[in-house]
Amino acid sequence: MEHAVNDIDALVREEKRLTAVESHSEAWAEGLSAGIEPEIIAEAALETAFGEMLRANGETSALALLDRMREKVVAGAFEPERLRH
Known part of the structure; x- marks a missing residue:
């Protein structure tokens, strides 16, 4: 059971990481298009x-x-x- 919880925790963490990467990529692109x-x-x-x-x-x-x-x-x-x- 604990192995399954660890797997779920890892999946949730990875999903959060991917969402953060997407948000940062959008902000980066906005900065570049603003000439920064x-x-x-x-x-x-x-x-x-x-x-x-x-x-x-x-x-x-x-x-x-x-x-x-x-x-x-x-x-x-x-x-x-x-x-x-």
């Missing part, structure tokens, strides 16, 4: 994300997220052919 450079959009998104993580979960959580993102960049997880949406 990608670097500025990215910096604003990261500042917002880390600010929210700090407020909600504290510095340790925000730094852990930063570490995970750095590891993904180094591993090439954000290269265009590896992105999943």
